[in-house]
Amino acid sequence: MSKFSKKKSGELPPVSTASLPDIVFMLLFFFMTVTVMKDSSLKVENVLPNASEVKKLEKKDRVIYIYVGKPTQEFQKVFGSEPKIQLNDKFASPSEVGDYILSERAKKSQELQNVLTTALKVDKNANMGLISDIKQELRKVNALKVNYTTYEGDAFRNLQ
Amino acid sequence: MARRGGAPEVNAGSMADIAFLLLIFFLVTTTIETDAGLDRMLPPIEPPDSDVIIKQKNIFQVNINKNGQLLADEELTDLKNLRAKAMAFLDNGGDGTCSYCKGKKNTESSDNPTKAIISLKNDRETKYGTYITVQNELVGAYNDLRNREAQRLYGRKFTDMEAEYLNPETAQSVKDELKEKVKKIQDLFPQKLSEAETSTAN
Numbered sequence: 001m002s003k004f005s006k007k008k009s010g011e012l013p014p015v016s017t018a019s020l021p022d023i024v025f026m027l028l029f030f031f032m033t034v035t036v037m038k039d040s041s042l043k044v045e046n047v048l049p050n051a052s053e054v055k056k057l058e059k060k061d062r063v064i065y066i067y068v069g070k071p072t073q074e075f076q077k078v079f080g081s082e083p084k085i086q087l088n089d090k091f092a093s094p095s096e097v098g099d100y101i102l103s104e105r106a107k108k109s110q111e112l113q114n115v116l117t118t119a120l121k122v123d124k125n126a127n128m129g130l131i132s133d134i135k136q137e138l139r140k141v142n143a144l145k146v147n148y149t150t151y152e153g154d155a156f157r158n159l160q
Numbered sequence: 161m162a163r164r165g166g167a168p169e170v171n172a173g174s175m176a177d178i179a180f181l182l183l184i185f186f187l188v189t190t191t192i193e194t195d196a197g198l199d200r201m202l203p204p205i206e207p208p209d210s211d212v213i214i215k216q217k218n219i220f221q222v223n224i225n226k227n228g229q230l231l232a233d234e235e236l237t238d239l240k241n242l243r244a245k246a247m248a249f250l251d252n253g254g255d256g257t258c259s260y261c262k263g264k265k266n267t268e269s270s271d272n273p274t275k276a277i278i279s280l281k282n283d284r285e286t287k288y289g290t291y292i293t294v295q296n297e298l299v300g301a302y303n304d305l306r307n308r309e310a311q312r313l314y315g316r317k318f319t320d321m322e323a324e325y326l327n328p329e330t331a332q333s334v335k336d337e338l339k340e341k342v343k344k345i346q347d348l349f350p351q352k353l354s355e356a357e358t359s360t361a362n
Contacts, residue, residue, distance in 0.1 A: 013168030023178070049289040051296040053303055053319075054196040058328050063195075119195060122288050129284030131291075135355075139205040148292060149197035155296040156239065158289035159228065 044069035044086050049124040050153035057119060057147055062112050064104045064143075066097065068130060069123030083126040085134065094133035098141045105143070121149045124158055198295055203354065218270050220249045220278045224294055226285030239293060246301035250276050250349060260309060260348060273305075277352045298353060305349045310341075318345050 046069050057063055067086040071079045075091075084091045087100045105113055118138060122131060138146065222242070223231040230237050232245055252269040253261030261273065270276035278298055282291055303319055310318035324330055325338040 012171065015171045015174075016167070019170075027182075049292040051198055051292055053198065053296050053299040055199050055326065056323070057195040057197060058326060117199075119197065124287070124289035124292070126288045127284060128282050128286040128288060128291050131288060132282075132284065135202055139202050142204070144202040144204060145199070146202060147195075147197040147199050148295065149195050150292060150296075152196055155293045158287075158293045159239065 049158045051150040067121045097137040117145045119147045224282040226283040228290040242297045243301045279354045
C-alpha cells in the first residue's frame, strides 16, 4: 500500500495555463503595432519587368504608387481586358492621375511634399501609350521624379 | 486541504515549442521587401525660355517601334548591342576637350560627355517590357562609364558609392564625404536622357 502512494507523489503536477492569455495578448499587441494594413488590393495583373541597374526605393512614406495593368479575371467582364490604371482601390482614367497625385501630396507632411517619388508599377505587357499619358499628367502637376518599379534581374528576359 | 510545498512548478518544456512556432510564423509571413526600380526625372512641362541649339552629332537617337525593334543612330540595332553603342557615343570625346575619355575621338560623333544627349523615342504600341529593357541598357551605359571613372579616381564602384550614399542607415559623416565624390562622378558623365513624346503615327 505504501508503494502505491509513493508512485502518486512522483507524478508531474498539471501545467498552469494561467499565463496563456497573457502570451496571446502579447502576440496580438505585437501584431497590431508592427504590421501595416494593406491599403489597396491589386485589381490589375502586375508582373513587373526585370532590370539590372536598379536603385532601391527607400523611405516608403515619400512614395506614391500607381498601378497599371490588365484588370484581373474577375474585373474583366466589367472593365474589359485592355490595360487600366489603378489608383488606390479603383480604376481610373489617365486624366484622373493629376488630381490623385495632388490629393496624395496634400496628405503628406509639409517637408516631404517636395521630395515625393511616384512609383509606377506597370505590368510588362502594358503599352507605352498609356504610360506616356500618365507621364504627361505627372509633368502637368510637376511630379517629375518617377521610379519605374521593376524586379531585379536580367533585363533581356523582358523580351520573351 | 492546504497544499504542501506551495504551488507546483510550471513545466516550461513547451515554451521552446511556442517560441519556434512564433519564429516560423514570422519567417513565413513577413517579406523583407524594398521596392527597387529605375529612377528617372521627367522634363518639366514649360518649355525652356530659349531654344538651345544642339548639334546633330551630339544627339544619339534611339527609336523603338511597336514591334520592339530598335533604331539607334539611324541603324537597326540589336538590343544587346545598345549598351556598347551608347557607351561608345558618350565616351567619344570628339573635340579633344575631354581628358578622361577613352573613346575613338571620332569627329562625327559626340564632342564631350557633358554635351552628349541620348534621345529616346517610342511608339504608343511599344511593350512596356521592351521600353524598360532599353532604359535599363541606357542607364547601364552611364553606370558603366561612371564606374570606370570612380574606379580610377577613388578605387571603388560608383554604383556602390551611390547606394551607400542613399542608404538611410549610413552615418552622416560618411554621407557628406560621399556626396562630393558622387557629385563629381555625376558631373563627369551627366545623365542627359531625353524622352521625346511618343509618336502616334505608326
